[in-house]
Structure formats: structure tokens, C-alpha cells
Amino acid sequence: MGDKFDLKKLMGVTMLDAVSRANTFVAEVMSHNPREVVVPVVGGHARVTILPLLSQVKLPCSFTQKEIEYLTDRMENGGIEVVKAKYGAGSATLSMVDLYLKFADACLKGLRGDASIVECTFVATHVTELPFFASKVRLGRCGVDEVYGLGPLNKYERMGLEKAKKELEGVLRKVLALCRSKDS
Incomplete structure (x- = not known):
């Protein structure tokens, strides 16, 4: 895989979790404008692999354990929440398009220097x-x-990291095996 792709240019979009859901949900709890809130979200893009680093939110704040659990659950299940709101008749398509545009814009700004x-x-x-x-x-x-790097993680985030890694390990094993089989 490394022979065919420049890994410095291979990136997966996780901004739906990081930009939209995490910032919006945290802003809601903090009574702030989502544009003022930056929540780092690491790990992956589905359920337990989504790890919001609530201890590193850009805006000084603190959360109760109950708020941390609520926010983490909401971020992990945000896609399901959208589908349920549409009575199973759709997905977060418009949100994805908007965030793909923002991601492409960020990439172009980086490439521009x-x-x-x-x-x-x-x-x-x-x-x-x-x-x-x-x-x-x-x-x-x-x-x-x-x-x-991940920066300092609290106990809850360290436990979430272990769960995310365990889930991602299985997914990555399958994806990399698929890539290798297509290279053959």
C-alpha cells in the first residue's frame, strides 16, 4: 500500500464528528456559539471508535461526569440520532456535504501554504x-x-481510547487485508 499511495496525502474525513457534532453538542451544554468551541475528536468515525477529548476543549470549561458520559454517548450515536429523526428515511447527507467542503477547503489552504x-x-x-x-x-x-500526539488524557478518555483501539484494530485488519487482496 505504501508503494501506491503517499500516506502524507491519504486522509479520512472525520470532521462530521469533530466539527459538527462535538462542537455543537458541547456548545449546547456550555450555552456557547458552536463556532467558538473546538473539541478534538480522535480515534475513528463510528460508535465507540469516536473519542471526544472533552478535557481539551478550546474554551476553558469543565464538565460533570454525567455531562461527559452524555456528550460522549451523543457523539458516538449522532449518526443514529439523525436517521431516527428522519424516521429511517435518510441520513445526514447535507451535513456530510457541508463538512466535505470544509475539509477540502482546509486541505487546499494547507497545500497553498x-x-x-x-x-x-x-x-x-x-x-x-x-x-x-x-x-x-x-x-x-x-x-x-x-x-x-493525544496530549494529556483523563481516566475516562484513557478507558475510551482502549475501547476505540480494540474496535479499530479489527476494522483495520479487515480493510488492510482487502487492500492487499486487491493489490494481488
């Missing part, structure tokens, strides 16, 4: 022992210029 373009995205990384993991990255002219 704009400084300090930081997003959470699914990338090849050494942040964990997994080969891919959604992480905060700084984008630049060559794609991903820097992958940031």
Missing part, C-alpha cells in the same frame, strides 16, 4: 500502535506536515 491549518482526520500515524488513527494534524504544502 497557509499556516496553522489544524484538523482532526484519519491518517497513518504512530500516535498509537495502530497504523491508522484519527488524530489532530497540521496540514501543509505536502499534505500532513505534522501529526499531534
Whole structure:
């Protein structure tokens, strides 16, 4: 796989979780404008693999354990919430399109050389022992210029990280096996 793709340019969009859901849900609890809130969301893009780092929200704040559990559950199940709201007759398509546009815009700004373009995205990384993991990255002219570490995690986030890694490990094993079989 490394021979065919420049891994610095291979990124998965996880912004629906990071930009839209996490920021909106946290802003709602904090009574702030979602545009003022930045919640790093790492891990993956589905259910338990979504790990919001609520201890690192950009805006000084603190949450009760009950709020942390509520917010984490809501972020993990945000897609299901949308489908239920549409009575099973659709998905979060418009949200996805808007966020793909924002992601493409961030990538283009990075490629243009704009400084300090930081997003959470699914990338090849050494942040964990997994080969891919959604992480905060700084984008630049060559794609991903820097992958940031997770920073300090609280006990709840460390437990969530272990659950996310366990789930992602199985998914990645299947995806990488599929990629290898297509290369043959």
C-alpha cells in the first residue's frame, strides 16, 4: 500500500464528528456559539471508535461526569440520532456535504501554504500502535506536515481510547487485508 499511495496525502474525513457534532453538542451544554468551541475528536468515525477529548476543549470549561458520559454517548450515536429523526428515511447527507467542503477547503489552504491549518482526520500515524488513527494534524504544502500526539488524557478518555483501539484494530485488519487482496 505504501508503494501506491503517499500516506502524507491519504486522509479520512472525520470532521462530521469533530466539527459538527462535538462542537455543537458541547456548545449546547456550555450555552456557547458552536463556532467558538473546538473539541478534538480522535480515534475513528463510528460508535465507540469516536473519542471526544472533552478535557481539551478550546474554551476553558469543565464538565460533570454525567455531562461527559452524555456528550460522549451523543457523539458516538449522532449518526443514529439523525436517521431516527428522519424516521429511517435518510441520513445526514447535507451535513456530510457541508463538512466535505470544509475539509477540502482546509486541505487546499494547507497545500497553498497557509499556516496553522489544524484538523482532526484519519491518517497513518504512530500516535498509537495502530497504523491508522484519527488524530489532530497540521496540514501543509505536502499534505500532513505534522501529526499531534493525544496530549494529556483523563481516566475516562484513557478507558475510551482502549475501547476505540480494540474496535479499530479489527476494522483495520479487515480493510488492510482487502487492500492487499486487491493489490494481488
